Amino acid sequence: MTAPTMRLDEIWKSYASRVPGLLERRPDFRVDPDLPSTFYTKHIAGSAAVEQALARLVIDAELSALIEADTPDALHLACELIRLGSPVDAEMSDFSHDLYLRMHSDIARAKMDPLLHYLHHGAAEGRRILADLRKSQYPGKLPYSPDRPTCLICVHEMSRTGAPIVGRDLAREAAQTHNVIVSALRDGPLLEEFRATSCQVLITSDPFNDFAAYSGDVLQKIDFAILNSAVSRDYIPFLVAKDIPFAGYIHEYAEYLYPPFFFNLFLMFADLVVFSSDHVRDSWKGRMADFNFDCARDSTIIPQRPLFLGSVTAERKATARANLSQMIGRDLSTARIVCGAGQSQWRKGTDMFAMAAQICQSRAEDTVFIWIGDGIVADEMGFGAYMAYHLRQIGMGEEGSNLFFLPAGPAYFDVLAASDAMFMSSRLDPLPNVVFDALAYGCHIVQFEGASGFGDDIYRQSERFSTVPYGDPEAAATALLALAPKPTAETSAEKPDFNVFEMIRSRLRARLKAQTYFVRGVSQIDTPVMFTAEPKGSALRQLEFEKMARYGRRYVWRDLEEVEQELASSDNWIHRHLRLAPYETTESAALPSFSLHIHAFYTDDLADDVQRYALYRHASRIVVTTDTAEKEAEIKQIMQAEGLHPEVVRVSNTGRDILPFLQLFDAGGAAGQDEIWCHLHQKKSFSTTESGDVWRRFLMRILLGNETEFSVAPRLMADPRIGLVAPFDPYFLGWNDSRKLLPKFAGRLPGPLPENPLLFPVGNMFWVRRSVVLAMKALFGQDYPWPNEPIANDGTEFHLIERLWPAMASQQELDSVFLHKLDEKRV
């Protein structure tokens, strides 16, 4: 036996000894006692590409050298070692079986062998493996100290922009007292600065799966985390799964965080939500109500910087003006200078900044507007093309112009030092750092009412702020022209101490200590929020349930008792008429006369439905709405094949499923005088995903029954005191974006709308009485200007209608009954 061959055997012994009993059963890696040939011999040997892919995986230095030297059996050994799985695979190679399956759920679902898949297909497809993860783990410049607590600071990216810079400052402050791990979803130019203030930097777009594969002492126990910015939401599943307390530091308005669900995870799971201003927090209050989030208890305000009113010396101001004069080719020594700063875009109101300059042009010739920042890209159609045209039309930068644009860069501080005022023309801007900078340089700030966190009292009370009506550049121009020149001072005030990290840390700790209620175990309703509904996810579902229950937050009802208690404790006129009932079946003899409405814009599932639900065959009438003659013919063919004879009404594609239903009740409409209706629809949005299919089956099962059973729903509708019967949905859904429409309709209702609807026919399929439909039509009136497609995913009149059905029943003094069937899969 040659020396290299003997080394292979020693390497095998070294790793195989980690697996109890393995060496006794398998002393030689070249022979697998359980198989006729080894994995390598059967699947790898002989294919050059596969062997190369295998060789690239090996990180054991000695084994790599032996492979490099073409030592016989070296690749064979590498393969058999990797096949041993955790922990050996990750120790001697860049491949982890467990991680590969976590990263690629399709491989896991298909129950394929991870190594075999990777070597034969995954490598060529560029699938991520442990090697990619390791490349994204950067050692920090600070040592890990076991005596210190460890803090994880998460940012969405490492660009040199607002939120990541706040994250960098947080990490700097944290490093004074804590071991710091920084993680970002994407890297960027701040990477080295983050490394300088941390023990580890981890770049991952999939923290939930990737964190388990990272190694290092500092990762052994993370005491708490700060998620900086709402777009760091992807860390929440990981933190909940690991039971790590965390604070979310939110700088963004709810108005532009879509789709809402992912951002709302902060309201469900953060131990503390820190907002940078009251104004930003106010924008979240509707969402907070939707989740029973206790705003006073579980949120706080910490701006990213202190209010510091600085000044500049006369010399600095004069120098800055001289520098700028050279740059733009106009003497600014005695001009009134108004600056704006930031990335040019609609949100920043760069267009209104230009309009204010136009207004001032004729009123005060010596007033000059300077915007510093990038973003006007003439071939970018969202904003740049139109803004560039606007600026050309008004002669920006030309001789005699009072408006100049400078690129972002070193001139920034000269602009601030030279300017008398900053016009913050933003439409919606949380707490822009440029305003703090301008204040530090002695500038006065003119802003729009309700456009920024700088509308909070703490700032408004300062003489440095002037606030004018929202979106009114004329008012802004007037305010700017009324300002005195910026005073100079030879000494500036001292900057206050301000440690944002310490403020967040101490308030998070205080919040955790103040918690007096804890829940352990699983509830009657086991429905997931973030994690899988599959049995393997039960432990994770329990964790997410326990955390929400601890804080009294709600996205899934805890149990039926909670629903009953919530209804019983409400004195709202709508809630008084809501009640639960168990799903039951009924005999055909007990069925009242009823009509069925199906809106079939999509016809995909119609044939299945007709066969699957026996109740179709007991309807007095089946009225189908659809939008084309082709679909009408198809619908008739499908139904006639089952012996059914639908009346098909052609409608325009407006109002999703619900407007076609309401229009049946127009004078002379197809609804006639029929009293009891079941409204169903075949919406594509339901069946575009697997969970959509499950949800639709859930609704149909409760509303209709199955092939042989009849749901009790129509029998309940025979009771004249009941106006609506719908499935009880385990999810606790609020007004969501429909909340914005409530003021428009509140005055047309007999009582106040509740803070939360509690129960409504989620999915908009239900049994309803004619008078309830007529009440809904009356609420909107005959000539209501319904919005055309395409419409938003939430917040339209049609989404509001879904939530108002119980109100319409209550208005008629009728009850709404929600049938629960907890053994029916909802997701």
Place this chain on the structure above:
Amino acid sequence: MGGGQGTRRILTQSRRYRTMLIIVIGPAATGLDILADPLPAEPCVAVLLPGTATPRDALSGLLDRCYVLEYLTMPACALAILDEVCHRLGHLFETADGPMVFVNRNVTRDEVIEITRNATHVPSNIAAEYGSDGSLVQLTIGAQVMANPLLPRFIRMLQARGLDDSSITLLEETFGGVST
């Protein structure tokens, strides 16, 4: 979180200790009515087992006086409850300046008062009582042992190793005291 590992706190005899009470409430343990009025213990942790009917307003009232740990499914053993208390309410141990009493059986209000009073007598004691099925029904940890910052970590370590209530003897062996 930011709290130091701490060192053993020195308790002086002149100090009047506050007894931490962890009381298990459930169909087979003490009834909820025992907490109708405040008990002479601070802090008080009420552990509600499944089957404890707790209307919302009753829970709200309870939270004014107690920490509440509500189990919707039965905990594996009493040690699991102690582990959860150490995990969620570790700060109570950091600031504890008296003994701790854990009661996991049906007791009267007078008995609880007696048990908490007796707990202050032997600061260095650990006393455990077991039921006929081997479950821990009562545990008293003296004030000096409670001041040891390793105590909650030790309890957590026992639970992490999947041990049952009989492992409380390791607590006694490690931190001293006399078992009954």
